[in-house]
Amino acid sequence: MKEIFTVSRARVASSDRDTLRREILSHTGSDNEVASILRSLERLGSDRSIGYFEMTPVVPKRVAPGAPTTLWSVRAVRA
Numbered sequence: 001m002k003e004i005f006t007v008s009r010a011r012v013a014s015s016d017r018d019t020l021r022r023e024i025l026s027h028t029g030s031d032n033e034v035a036s037i038l039r040s041l042e043r044l045g046s047d048r049s050i051g052y053f054e055m056t057p058v059v060p061k062r063v064a065p066g067a068p069t070t071l072w073s074v075r076a077v078r079a
Contacts, residue, residue, distance in 0.1 A: 002028065002057035002070050006077075009050045012041050027055065033072050040074035051079030 056073045
């Protein structure tokens with residue numbers, strides 16, 4: 001099972017997109033999930049009250065053939 005990981009809002013704001021993409025990919029192992037997480041970070045990232053983002057792996061109850069076996073939930077944690 002994949003593990004929970006966090007990224008600070010300051011890091012999201014200051015990192016170049018390629019560095020952030022590689023970091024997230026090292027945790028998820030999936031380009032599709034990286035794209036999904038980055039979209040969530042873009043939507044939430046401008047709120048200065050956020051201290052960090054927590055990415056949590058979620059195993060779907062039912063998985064269709066060819067669908068990812070792990071999805072990621074993104075939660076903004078206020079400072």
